[in-house]
Amino acid sequence: MILMGHGAGGRLSSDLISNHFLPRFQSATLSQLADSAVIGDLALTTDSYVVTPRQFPGGDIGRLSIAGTVNDLTMVGARVLGITAAFIIEEGFALQELDAIVASMAETAKEAGVEIVAGDTKVVPRGACDGLFITTSGLGRLDAHFRPMPHRAVVGDAVLCTGTLGDHGMAVMVKREGLGFEGELTSDVAPLCGLLDLLRDLGDDVHVLRDPTRGGAVQSLLEVANASAVRISLEEAAIPVRRAVRTACELLGIDPLYVANEGKALVCVPEGSADEVLRRLRSHPYGEEAVKIGHVVPGRPGCELRSEFGGLRSLRMATGEILPRIC
Amino acid sequence: MILMGHGAGGRLSSDLISNHFLPRFQSATLSQLADSAVIGDLALTTDSYVVTPRQFPGGDIGRLSIAGTVNDLTMVGARVLGITAAFIIEEGFALQELDAIVASMAETAKEAGVEIVAGDTKVVPRGACDGLFITTSGLGRLDAHFRPMPHRAVVGDAVLCTGTLGDHGMAVMVKREGLGFEGELTSDVAPLCGLLDLLRDLGDDVHVLRDPTRGGAVQSLLEVANASAVRISLEEAAIPVRRAVRTACELLGIDPLYVANEGKALVCVPEGSADEVLRRLRSHPYGEEAVKIGHVVPGRPGCELRSEFGGLRSLRMATGEILPRIC
Numbered sequence: 001m002i003l004m005g006h007g008a009g010g011r012l013s014s015d016l017i018s019n020h021f022l023p024r025f026q027s028a029t030l031s032q033l034a035d036s037a038v039i040g041d042l043a044l045t046t047d048s049y050v051v052t053p054r055q056f057p058g059g060d061i062g063r064l065s066i067a068g069t070v071n072d073l074t075m076v077g078a079r080v081l082g083i084t085a086a087f088i089i090e091e092g093f094a095l096q097e098l099d100a101i102v103a104s105m106a107e108t109a110k111e112a113g114v115e116i117v118a119g120d121t122k123v124v125p126r127g128a129c130d131g132l133f134i135t136t137s138g139l140g141r142l143d144a145h146f147r148p149m150p151h152r153a154v155v156g157d158a159v160l161c162t163g164t165l166g167d168h169g170m171a172v173m174v175k176r177e178g179l180g181f182e183g184e185l186t187s188d189v190a191p192l193c194g195l196l197d198l199l200r201d202l203g204d205d206v207h208v209l210r211d212p213t214r215g216g217a218v219q220s221l222l223e224v225a226n227a228s229a230v231r232i233s234l235e236e237a238a239i240p241v242r243r244a245v246r247t248a249c250e251l252l253g254i255d256p257l258y259v260a261n262e263g264k265a266l267v268c269v270p271e272g273s274a275d276e277v278l279r280r281l282r283s284h285p286y287g288e289e290a291v292k293i294g295h296v297v298p299g300r301p302g303c304e305l306r307s308e309f310g311g312l313r314s315l316r317m318a319t320g321e322i323l324p325r326i327c
Numbered sequence: 328m329i330l331m332g333h334g335a336g337g338r339l340s341s342d343l344i345s346n347h348f349l350p351r352f353q354s355a356t357l358s359q360l361a362d363s364a365v366i367g368d369l370a371l372t373t374d375s376y377v378v379t380p381r382q383f384p385g386g387d388i389g390r391l392s393i394a395g396t397v398n399d400l401t402m403v404g405a406r407v408l409g410i411t412a413a414f415i416i417e418e419g420f421a422l423q424e425l426d427a428i429v430a431s432m433a434e435t436a437k438e439a440g441v442e443i444v445a446g447d448t449k450v451v452p453r454g455a456c457d458g459l460f461i462t463t464s465g466l467g468r469l470d471a472h473f474r475p476m477p478h479r480a481v482v483g484d485a486v487l488c489t490g491t492l493g494d495h496g497m498a499v500m501v502k503r504e505g506l507g508f509e510g511e512l513t514s515d516v517a518p519l520c521g522l523l524d525l526l527r528d529l530g531d532d533v534h535v536l537r538d539p540t541r542g543g544a545v546q547s548l549l550e551v552a553n554a555s556a557v558r559i560s561l562e563e564a565a566i567p568v569r570r571a572v573r574t575a576c577e578l579l580g581i582d583p584l585y586v587a588n589e590g591k592a593l594v595c596v597p598e599g600s601a602d603e604v605l606r607r608l609r610s611h612p613y614g615e616e617a618v619k620i621g622h623v624v625p626g627r628p629g630c631e632l633r634s635e636f637g638g639l640r641s642l643r644m645a646t647g648e649i650l651p652r653i654c
Binding site for chain 1: 328329330331332333334335340343344347348351352353354356357363364366369371372373374375376377408409411412413414415416417418419420421422425426429430432433436442443444445446447448449450451452454455456457460462464466651652654
């Protein structure tokens with residue numbers, strides 16, 4: 001039976017994909033499990049958005065649906081050629097809210113310099129869906145010399161993060177649960193194509209780009225560690241988390257490293273390039289707080305966290321549901 | 328407020344697209360409203376599938392989701408490069424049914440010779456969606472000399488149909504409503520890339536290909552008539568409709584020309600090429616019953632039906648909902 005955890009991006013999601021989808025679809029491209037499928041010099045990606053509430057501090061389902069797909073293409077180094085949007089709408093949905101969401105999609109697309117080239121609308125009877133779901137897909141083209149992929153991390157790489165972690169998931173969660181201090185929490189949802197274009201001419205030095213969405217930084221880094229057969233060691237003190245996010249996480253008993261981000265990237269580059277990459281990232285509004293958070297080290301594939309006091313903790317994939325419907 | 332008719336492919340759907348999506352998205356490509364967006368020599372398309380019941384005579388939501396996207400690419404002359412599939416699943420959905428649907432998708436993809444290269448899975452709580460929705464997107468590449476488009480019909484073209492009309496919509500409808508004679512009704516859902524590849528070397532002679540899905544043949548032909556600024560005249564006696572479909576349509580008071588098909592194409596070619604095109608279509612299992620159903624004639628843009636007794640009826644767009652959730 002399908003559980004909420006099957007959609008949460010952790011262990012159950014991985015099992016569903018590995019045991020139920022991959023064996024039947026038998027696609028070498030799909031099996032790479034990158035943020036986008038790479039077909040020759042083209043990249044293709046898709047994501048459904050079912051976030052609740054549809055409006056949250058810092059964004060809405062419309063902005064999320066465009067930024068998410070732009071970012072999936074950006075993470076494999078692609079330049080966006082076009083985006084499609086498919087709407088499933090519940091009968092009785094307010095046209096005014098639809099207009100606001102469509103306007104938000106258009107504005108985000110404009111910011112990212114991308115075009116929404118095709119669409120579809122299905123309406124289902126009252127009760128058959130929870131308001132509105134959006135599925136966006138994206139097509140991009142790759143440069144020959146800029147091919148970041150999850151399997152390209154190597155020992156000696158620095159692991160960088162373009163800013164604070166946990167903002168999106170906690171902003172949605174706190175808003176939905178009405179926890180009161182939502183004013184201090186804002187989603188980071190943003191298209192990252194402009195920020196990461198600043199790294200394009202570094203070419204093959206950019207080994208890995210990942211956007212840590214569902215499952216958070218840990219899920220993304222574990223996927224990199226497994227794909228590259230390397231160990232990733234993070235410095236707890238270096239990981240940037242806003243105070244309000246940390247407080248909310250502590251109250252809810254959630255580790256911010258497992259919380260979704262929608263406007264951040266993790267970057268693996270050779271240690272020698274790290275300072276230059278950080279300088280470039282910090283020159284952009286979406287990368288002002290970019291920092292080095294760890295290293296790729298020898299050892300058994302996996303991910304570990306070194307505490308401020310020298311303790312070492314192994315980071316494992318979350319089993320099931322941590323934060324439902326945050327994207 | 329969103330009504331069921333906004334998703335039915337008729338007048339309300341057109342209004343929603345024209346008044347709420349196009350002005351905000353401002354995309355010249357989107358505004359062409361072809362079955363797929365054409366970007367240089369690439370084609371991109373998306374569709375959500377919310378059909379109920381998920382299993383029906385002749386197919387299921389899985390086969391539908393792959394065939395529909397393959398067909399949208401095929402109608403603009405593209406060869407499929409890859410398909411993506413995004414699942415929105417209700418908590419508690421049976422894994423066994425999911426497996427059967429995924430197997431059906433894989434089988435249809437294999438038949439069509441296409442690969443499912445990327446995917447996404449979201450799970451929503453019980454009651455937040457009706458079981459399972461699938462959104463597929465497709466990427467294809469176009470030949471320079473084979474560019475069927477809705478605006479390319481010209482006076483003097485023959486209008487051909489690859490087989491009987493109304494099968495899919497009535498098979499789903501009769502199954503869902505439990506009308507008893509469902510054994511005689513079978514959906515035509517099928518990927519048409521193999522059939523229409525037989526026309527590829529006719530090149531520019533193939534002016535228009537459309538698959539008459541939601542809104543049926545009338546909706547598709549009206550879109551062609553408007554895009555090409557031509558009048559399409561159909562011969563009622565020539566239009567192939569299975570007896571069981573005709574009977575079901577009469578009982579329900581529905582015109583089969585407005586009923587969705589999922590394995591048929593409408594083809595506009597110069598009258599002089601019509602016999603050769605029909606010969607080729609009839610050589611393929613999915614085109615055995617291909618026939619000429621009308622002509623492109625001078626006159627005010629629109630669509631008309633000439634009855635067996637010489638009467639002439641103007642065919643208008645359906646206003647709202649005829650058959651809900653048939654795809």
